[in-house]
Structure formats: C-alpha cells, structure tokens
Amino acid sequence: MNNGQSLKKQKNHASWRVFLKFYTKIKLPWHLYILTFLLTLAMTKLSLLLVPYTSRIYQGDIATSAFLSGFILWTLAHAGTQLIHTIVSGYSRIISVRNARSAVWFKILMLPSSVYDREQPHRLISRVTTDTENAVSAPMSVAGFISAIYGITVAYLEMNKIYPDLAKLILIVVPVALIIIVAIGKLQYRIQYLIxxxxxxxxxxxxxxxxxxxxxxxxxxxxxxxxxGLEASGIKYKADVTAALLRMLQMPIGYVVKYAIMIIVFAGGAFYVRKGDMQTSGLVEFYSYSLILMPRFFEIVTQWQNIKISHGGTHKIAALMDMEEELAQGNLSLGNERAGDVRFENVSFQYAEDKEALKGVNFTIPSGKVTALIGENGSGKSTVLKLLERLYTPDDGVIRAGEHSINDIKLDEWREKIGYVSQQCQVIPGTIAENIAYGLKGSYTKEELIQASKLANAYDFIMKLSDGLDTLVNSDVKLSGGELQRLAIARAIMKDPEYLLLDEATSNLDWISRWEVMKGLDNMIQGRTLIMITHDMEMARKADHIVVLKNGRVENQGNYNEVLASSETFATFIRLQEAK
Known part of the structure; x- marks a missing residue:
C-alpha cells in the first residue's frame, strides 16, 4: 500500500471515529432507540410468520378456520407493531434533534475565539439548524439496517430448508449487492458532505x-x-441535483438485485419442478420467502445510504464537538480578591503564520489607574484587549495579574472581573432593563438599574422613552450612538468589574454625545483599573499611564509628559490633533 492509500485509509478511520464519538457527546434517548430496534425486529419476525399464510393463499388453501384466525391475528399484530414503531421512532427523532441542537449550541458558545477565525460565525447557523437533523438519523438507520440483515438471514435459512440447491444459487447475488451497497455509501457520504x-x-x-x-x-x-446570491444558491443547487440523481439511481439498482433473485427463483424453481426434485407447493413457499428477501435488500441499501448521509452531514459538527472548550483552561480561584497590576512579560502573538500582531512586548497596567493604549491602526492595541479578555492565548510570554498568570485563573472568574465597552454597542432583543442587566449572574433590583443608568448618564433619556426601563429595543425605538454607548456603560457598571476595557468608546460620536458618554465614564472610573484604546489626545492627557505601540512592539510607556518627550508616534498624534 502506498503512502497516499495509507493516508486515505487513516483519514477514513479517523472520520468514522469522530462520527461515532459524536453520539457519546449528545444526550440521546437510547431507551427509545432500543425499543425502536426491538419493534423493528418484531415487525420483521411477524412478516416471516405471515409467509406460510401468504403461501397458502397463493395455493388457494384458505378454507380452514385455523388459517383465517391465524392470518387475522398475525396481520393485526404486524399492523399494531408498525403503528407503535412509527410513533416511538418519530418521537425519539424529535427528542434527538432537540438534544443535539442544545449540545451543539452549547459547544459553539464554549469554543475559543480562534475557531471563529477559521469558521465564519454565519456558517455555524446551519451547524445548529440543519446538520443536527442529519446527525440523528444514523442510530435509527442502524436499527433498520440490522433488522434487514436479520430478515434476509432468517428468510434465506427458511428457503434453504425448503430446497438447498436453489437457495445456494441466490448467494450469487450477494457479492453484487455488497459492491452496490458500499459504492452507494461512499458516493452518498461525499455528496452529503458537499451539500x-x-x-x-x-x-x-x-x-x-x-x-x-x-x-x-x-x-x-x-x-x-x-x-x-445566484452563485451561492448555484453551489447548493448542483449538490442537490447530484444527490437527486443518486436517489433516482437507487431504485433501478435495487431492481437489479430484485429481478436477479426473481429470475433465479422462477428459472431455477421451474427447472427443479420439471425434474421432479421439487413440489409446486414448495416453490410457492420458496417464492413467498423471497418476497421477504427482496425488500430487505432495498432496505439495506436505503438504510446504509441514510447512515452515510448522516456520516457526511455530521462531518463538521462531529469535528466541532471534538474541539477543546476554553472553559477547560485555568483552575485557580481568586474569589473576591483583587487581582492587582497587570503585566505583559515578553508577550508575542500572531493570528496567522504570516501575521504577527505582538512581538515580545513588556509593559505594566497599574491597578486602580487609567492606562491609555496609543498607536496606529494595526499596531496591536486591540490584540492587547483580546488577550486580556482571554479570547486568545499568547504564543510566547505570560500575562500576569498580581502574581498569577491570568491563564491559571478560572476563566469564568477572570471574565467576571472585566467590563468591556466597544465603539459599537451591542444590543440584544429585549427591554432596556434586560440590556443593562445582560450578563449578570445573580439577581438585581430596579433600584440598582436606576442607579447604574444614572451613573452612566443614561437615566434621563431612558425615562423619556415610552415605557422607561421596560421599553423594548426594536426598530421602533431609535437610539443614537451616544445613547447606545451610555447603555453599554450602564451594563458595565451593573457588572461592577475590577478592570474596565474601552475600545475607542467615543470615536464614532459627535461632541455632545461624546461629552455625555465621558460624564458616564468619569462616574465609573473610581476604584477601577481602566484600560482604554483611544486616538483622542484629550482623553490620553487624563490617563495616569500611557503605552505607545508601534508595529506590534512597545515604543514607549510612562506618564503623559514622559511619553510626549520620548515617543515620536505619540508626538505625531499630538501635532495632528492640534492642527485640527
């Protein structure tokens, strides 16, 4: 076996391993699956029990009362079992889809941010909606697949009892059927993967x-x-056409097996009857069992196809569910203890191999002070905030809070210590109150909401809305950029963080709105460590500490006068703003 074949085989085994592992990571109603499997076997067994009766019908031997009562009993039993099977299998599928969606959605929320660099967030929508429906089909199809094999085996054994020589001829069809099943499965996996x-x-x-x-x-x-949009739809259209063609081919391929068995039964049976080796009644019963055999070949092809559809459709979410969650990082609990100064010690980070964002930076963010991050676009300022929030992990070096590496601290506890206000305020569907309280772990009172909105300088405009704090944020409620920013500040105040991160929080605002937002920020700064990215030199002038970044390195750091005297980048920013 050459290296290419070996690698392909390893990838195939890994694909199946991840696929099967997926079912251990979601809560499936296995008791209902087992019941469905048993009902499927029962349906097959009842179909086999009906064969002697259908054989007598073909021979016209239906006059006895024992025949009629037995035929009615097994027919009703088969119909009742089929009804129960339909209800149980349908209900188990509904539960499975719900649980799979819950598991995948939770996993997506827990993944590290680096995943979203590789996988566009919008693409993850179909992972939750459609892929989960494909994924849960496999367990049910396995039950049908095993049941079909059971039906073929028992039917063949009964045919072998009737006339072994004729039964052996049917074995000629088996290799052809297996080749067809495997080929369809491989093709179906690829097509579903593309879809x-x-x-x-x-x-x-x-x-x-x-x-x-x-x-x-x-x-x-x-x-x-x-x-x-037509091009995007066209990709899906081509995949759907290919899948439809395969489904259309499935029927004639199945008929090849069916008619092959029929030809063997009738041609071989006629030969043995003419020779006198086989009775006509035996041929009729043999044919009746072949009627069990032939649909089961169809069933095997169909169920294997469904398994491969599930395999191909589950490829992405199975791999996604196998990824490490970010909450697995860190086990140190600080409780209510203040973390202290933040120190970047020889920290390097790159988003991609050819894009180094930070290059061995060293600087300190003093506790309880205001630190301004200054630099041109692409200098690494936003990366600093992302590393502080632990959205990413440094490639080299360490970030310390006090004496502890922040990666050693429990992630949920660390993020509880951080408040974040960006230049684009994010709102959620709901009321003003729900937006201000978003992210809080405990209960809160209306008085706390009012206090937070007052400190954020947002209370007056909130009270002018139709329903105050209970006003729904939707297309009918037009909030300005400054009002949205003040909601974000109120949200941060409610969280009461030790560290407040501002990512150009006033850059998109007019002077009046900026002044209103700054009043809210001034109220919030007391007793907190503030780290802000800004191009506003007036805000930088108020900072206790300034860090100037250039091309991913620290150009200088210190107070306003120290940095102004030694940093060419900072001096350029000052001159440009004064020129305006």
Whole structure:
C-alpha cells in the first residue's frame, strides 16, 4: 500500500471515529432507540410468520378456520407493531434533534475565539439548524439496517430448508449487492458532505447580506449582490441535483438485485419442478420467502445510504464537538480578591503564520489607574484587549495579574472581573432593563438599574422613552450612538468589574454625545483599573499611564509628559490633533 492509500485509509478511520464519538457527546434517548430496534425486529419476525399464510393463499388453501384466525391475528399484530414503531421512532427523532441542537449550541458558545477565525460565525447557523437533523438519523438507520440483515438471514435459512440447491444459487447475488451497497455509501457520504458545506456557505452569504442590507442599498449594488446570491444558491443547487440523481439511481439498482433473485427463483424453481426434485407447493413457499428477501435488500441499501448521509452531514459538527472548550483552561480561584497590576512579560502573538500582531512586548497596567493604549491602526492595541479578555492565548510570554498568570485563573472568574465597552454597542432583543442587566449572574433590583443608568448618564433619556426601563429595543425605538454607548456603560457598571476595557468608546460620536458618554465614564472610573484604546489626545492627557505601540512592539510607556518627550508616534498624534 502506498503512502497516499495509507493516508486515505487513516483519514477514513479517523472520520468514522469522530462520527461515532459524536453520539457519546449528545444526550440521546437510547431507551427509545432500543425499543425502536426491538419493534423493528418484531415487525420483521411477524412478516416471516405471515409467509406460510401468504403461501397458502397463493395455493388457494384458505378454507380452514385455523388459517383465517391465524392470518387475522398475525396481520393485526404486524399492523399494531408498525403503528407503535412509527410513533416511538418519530418521537425519539424529535427528542434527538432537540438534544443535539442544545449540545451543539452549547459547544459553539464554549469554543475559543480562534475557531471563529477559521469558521465564519454565519456558517455555524446551519451547524445548529440543519446538520443536527442529519446527525440523528444514523442510530435509527442502524436499527433498520440490522433488522434487514436479520430478515434476509432468517428468510434465506427458511428457503434453504425448503430446497438447498436453489437457495445456494441466490448467494450469487450477494457479492453484487455488497459492491452496490458500499459504492452507494461512499458516493452518498461525499455528496452529503458537499451539500452540508454548500448549505453553510449559502446560509452565511444570505445572513451577512441581510445584516448589511442598508449598506448594499446605499452602495447601489443590488444587482451585483443578486448575481452573487445566484452563485451561492448555484453551489447548493448542483449538490442537490447530484444527490437527486443518486436517489433516482437507487431504485433501478435495487431492481437489479430484485429481478436477479426473481429470475433465479422462477428459472431455477421451474427447472427443479420439471425434474421432479421439487413440489409446486414448495416453490410457492420458496417464492413467498423471497418476497421477504427482496425488500430487505432495498432496505439495506436505503438504510446504509441514510447512515452515510448522516456520516457526511455530521462531518463538521462531529469535528466541532471534538474541539477543546476554553472553559477547560485555568483552575485557580481568586474569589473576591483583587487581582492587582497587570503585566505583559515578553508577550508575542500572531493570528496567522504570516501575521504577527505582538512581538515580545513588556509593559505594566497599574491597578486602580487609567492606562491609555496609543498607536496606529494595526499596531496591536486591540490584540492587547483580546488577550486580556482571554479570547486568545499568547504564543510566547505570560500575562500576569498580581502574581498569577491570568491563564491559571478560572476563566469564568477572570471574565467576571472585566467590563468591556466597544465603539459599537451591542444590543440584544429585549427591554432596556434586560440590556443593562445582560450578563449578570445573580439577581438585581430596579433600584440598582436606576442607579447604574444614572451613573452612566443614561437615566434621563431612558425615562423619556415610552415605557422607561421596560421599553423594548426594536426598530421602533431609535437610539443614537451616544445613547447606545451610555447603555453599554450602564451594563458595565451593573457588572461592577475590577478592570474596565474601552475600545475607542467615543470615536464614532459627535461632541455632545461624546461629552455625555465621558460624564458616564468619569462616574465609573473610581476604584477601577481602566484600560482604554483611544486616538483622542484629550482623553490620553487624563490617563495616569500611557503605552505607545508601534508595529506590534512597545515604543514607549510612562506618564503623559514622559511619553510626549520620548515617543515620536505619540508626538505625531499630538501635532495632528492640534492642527485640527
């Protein structure tokens, strides 16, 4: 075996390993699956019990009362079992899809941010919605697959009892059937893999475009986006056409096996009857069992196809569920203890192999002080905040809070110590109160909400809204950028963090809104460590400590006068702002 074949085989084994492992990570109703499996076997057994009765019907031997009562009993038993099977299997599928979605959604929330660099967040929508439906089909299909093998085996053994020589001829069909099943399975896996990826791409495309519909209109590119939408749909269309062609081929391929068995039964049976080696009644019963045998070949092909559809459709979420969660990092608990100064010690980080964001930086963020991060775009300022929030982990070096590496501290505890206000305030569907309290772990009172909104300088505009704190944030409620920023500050105040991170929190605001936001920030700064990214030199002037970054390195750090005297970058920012 050459290296290429060996690698392909290893990848195939790994694919199956991840696929099977996926089912250990979601809570499936195994008791219902077992019941479904037993009901499937029972249906097959009842079908076999009905064979002698159908054989007598073909021979016209139906006059006895024992025949009629037995036929009615087993027919009703089969119909009742089938009804129960349909209810149980349908209910177990509904539960499985719900539980799979819950597990995948939780996993997505717990993944580290680096995953979203590789996988666009919009593409993850289909992982939760569609992929989970494909994933839960496999256990049920396995039950049908085993039941079909059981039916074929028992039917063949009965045929072998009737006339072994004729039964042996049917074995000729088995290798052909196995080749067909394996070939269809491999092709179906590949097609479903393509369909899953195509659906993710299409969902991502339309989600992104609808989110930015106003920008599309103002740029006057509706026709261009329409054509791109057709291209995105076209990828899914091609995958769907290929899958449909395979489904259409499945029927004639199944008929090849079916008619091969029929030819063997009738041609071989006629030969043995003419020779006198076999009775006509035996041929009729032999044929009746073949009617059990033939649909089971169809069933095996169908169920194997469903298993491979599930295998291919589960490829992405199975790999996703196998990823390490970020909450597994850190086991040190600080409790209510203040963490203290933050120190970056020889910290390096890169998002990709050819994009180094920080290069061995060393600086201190003093506890209880205001630190300003200054630098050109791409200098590494935002990366500093992301590393502080532990959205990423340094490639080299260590970030300490007090004497502890922040990566040793329990992640949920560390993030509870951090409040974040960006230049783009994020709102959630709900009321003003729910937006201010978003992220709180414990209970809160209305008085606390009012106090936080007052400190954020947001109380007055909130009270002017139709329902005050109970006003729903939707398209009918138009909040300005400054009002949204003050909501974000109120949210941070409610959290009562030790460290407050500001990512150009006033950069997109007019002077009045900026002044209102600054009043809210001034109220919040007391007793906290504030780290802010800013291009506003007036805000930098108020900082206790300034760190200037350039091309991923620390150019200088110190108080305003010290940095102004020794940092060319900082001096340039001052001159440019004064020139305005």
């Amino acid at each position: 899953t990826n195509a659906l993710a791409q299409m969902t991502s495309f339309f989600s992104e475009r609808l989110t930015n519909i106003q920008y599309i209109k103002t740029a006057n590119v509706e026709n261009d986006e329409y054509r791109r």
